[in-house]
Amino acid sequence: MKNSKGIIYTIIGLVVIIGIVFGIHSFTGNASTAKNATITIGSQGSDYDIWNHIADSKQAKKLGLKIKVKQITDGVQLNNATAQGSVDVNAFQSYSYLQAFNQQHKKNQLVALGTTYLEPLGIYSDKYKKISQIPNGATIAIANNPANTARGLLLLQSAGLIKLKKNFPALGNTNDIVSNPKHLKFKEIDDTTGPRVVHDLDAVLISNTVALEGHLNVLKDSIFHEKIDVSTRSNINILATAKKNKNNANYKKLVKLYHNATIQKYIKDKYDGTKVEVQKPLSYLK
Template identity: 75%
Template sequence: MEPLGIYSKKYKKIKDIPNGATIAIANNPSQAARGLILLQKAGLITLKNNFGYLGTISDIKNNPKHLKFKEIDDTTGPRVINSVDAVLISNTVALEGHLHVLTDSIFHEKVDQSTKDNINILATAAKNKNNSVYKKLVKLYHKKNIQSYIKNKYYGTKIEVKKSLSYFDN
């Protein structure tokens, strides 16, 4: 999993974000919805019960801090961090902007049921489930030295998730 984070140069903690703050959020539907879910998890907003994968700011049920939202190209997060109160930035974009989600964000996604849809999965067609090459790839991916390489290469921001397929059932 590559966690999405909330970053701020103005505030050290999520609770410090003031009334009327401006939050930069991705202008693409999937990242925007993911960001809104994270803002809800952080306690800043409440989303409508039927909020879905393509939810938007119009699906905010309760905005007690009267936050303002500025839609941005999700690849520009590190460049706008100084011009807004907080910005939602995906892990890869954060790394490219020299930000570390686990140490620089003021709040970020954790591996739990609410983020299971954001976990990257090695998958194939059912007809290939016994393919020895694919099985070898999965085994290699989870080897200690490969996980160590990934951890070092990406500074610990790509989190290994070992869950059974039943974990991903809805």
């Protein structure tokens, strides 16, 4: 009987020890997995290519970041995927685009993690070499999404072609034009088609990401483009994530990674200086 009890106690003791050992292993394994979890970055266009390069870089490995890049070509779908969690962080949009999205999607709120660059929006034309040559009644193509529509109209105002009402809103449109001396006509287009329609219209506003895909350089090929100053700060591109993830330490490391000197040299060389680095605190955008 005593021997039986001893055997039972021994078995219980072994079970407890095994349980503790496996529990510790499981805990440390889970902690390690959480620490080194893969971050899914959603992107499009040239930004997709940049983040694929960054994902494979030595700099990412040094920061302990495992990155998977996912391409979603529609901006609204990409933001919704980020808000809903199938994408952790996205890299494609300006701060003004993010603001416009948040205004229209109250249940899928996003926040900026940090600034990346500014790509000047440009006015392109196959018919005219100067803004002053654009004639009365000319047709100009602008983007059909709210944030880029407003940005384009502000650029046309800077070029002296139109005048907008005071306190022009983030989602402003052609109804907010108070002066149009050349009686310009505006054609709203999917902004990804800009390089294809520039031959058919008098002028087209094209974002630099799209321009690059069409083998255009905003600094060389546009007849007018945004200047880099305080007035264009809301057009600075950002890394964005779901509001609940705004304090995620690993996501914030992505901002540091983007601004690494070696990464920046690669971007500058590949895109001929058209992605102008902006390393500012988020407060600068507001």
